[in-house]
Amino acid sequence: MKRFVEQLDLAIESGEEGSLAGLSEEGPEAVKIMTIHAAKGLEFTYVFLVNLVDKRFPTIERKDPIEIPDGLIKETIPEGDVHLEEERRLFYVGVTRAKDGVFFTSADDYGGARKKKLSRFLHEIGFGEPARKTTIPKQASLLDDRFQDPLGAKLKKEAPSFEELLPHKFSFTQLKAFETCPYQYRFAHILKVPVRGKGVFSFGKSIHQTMKDFYTLVQKRLKPDLFTQENAETRPVVSLKEFMDLFEKNWIDEWYDSAAHMAERKTQGKKFLEEFYGKHANSLTSPKFLEQPFNIKIGEYTLKGVIDRVDVLERKKGGDSVEIIDYKTGRVPKSKRDADLEQLLIYAIASKEVFGDEPKKMTYYFLDDNQEFSFEPNDAEIRKVKERIRGTIDMIKTSDFKPTPSVHVCKNCDFKDICEYRVLS
Ligand code: SF4
Structure with a gap:
């Protein structure tokens, strides 16, 4: 007890926890609080x-x-x-x-x-x-x-039972976690170990919410023509100031590495939203859906997700022809081969099977560059992605969640601090 009290005094005098780092290794009588x-x-x-x-x-x-x-x-x-x-x-x-x-x-x-x-x-x-x-x-x-x-x-x-531990519905993010490292999937979706936030997520949420609020205003103010159903206005129906105010209102300043990093990202966010406004304010259309949740059946499994935005390309009886837009904060890929199309193909399935529309154009909108990456989905791609999803969920159901560590995946893994298999160098 005497040693413990001495140690405690030392810890208090040191003023901060970091000053006594490594204490747990010092010997059997050391105590760390x-x-x-x-x-x-x-x-x-x-x-x-x-x-x-x-x-x-x-x-x-x-x-x-x-x-x-x-x-x-x-x-x-x-x-x-x-x-x-x-x-x-x-x-x-x-x-x-x-x-x-x-x-x-x-x-x-x-x-x-x-x-x-x-x-x-x-x-x-x-x-x-x-x-x-x-x-x-x-x-x-x-x-x-x-x-x-x-x-x-x-x-x-x-x-x-193992069935009880597995999620009832799967998502694109879950499947990606399993493909990245089954052990990571186990931490995130079976044990549900909570993770710290990240600046990149705060940034993404700030931008997504701003875009949603912006287009909600567009939906309210841009009434389609009663007869043609085309959008009647081509002038900006939301001002740049309103757009920037929405960004300010939705800005989340948590989890950045430092105040300077937060300020830098906020300035960048403002800049690319201004550019977005300059590019699109005079040709806005009223979206059909915003942040639209869905559940789709793939075989016996349910996959869930949320589509950022759906625009109507052509109104048709029995199902509109639509463009599905997913916002990304990052750089535009150089080619279709470099882009991960799976997420948009899942949205194409939802558009067809849940909303009864014809997904004509699938778009990742890269806000950092203000550039779009679009493609038209084809039946072969959709069939392939369904098979892949079914195969991945089958694997999850029979998996023993063995870790697949590598420096590349472990250094970005949320569970590297508690994972005994991590490889960091
Ligand atoms: S630290 Fe590496 S091995 Fe461990 S769960 Fe994460 S990715 Fe898998």
């Missing part, structure tokens, strides 16, 4: 998870700094209580930091009038009597056998 977030990617011989009482872990504090509209999230939205699920995943991360043993501690009395109840996470893995009926979390049943309770009894192990 940290949040679970800070422990990601690290391992320790023994881990003590403390304060395991109701309302502390899971905490009742809910932090939602950025609310992203559901329609904009192309990923799987976790079902149930998102806060609770995140706390549960944190608990899982905490437990799995231990190499030899994990200790859970709690007390009846932390001050206050009432006796504290044990954390529901402890009940869920078989400790104590549950205060109320609780569902065994999927993560808990995935815990390694080596984590045992102090009396030597194995943690409760009630593995859900």
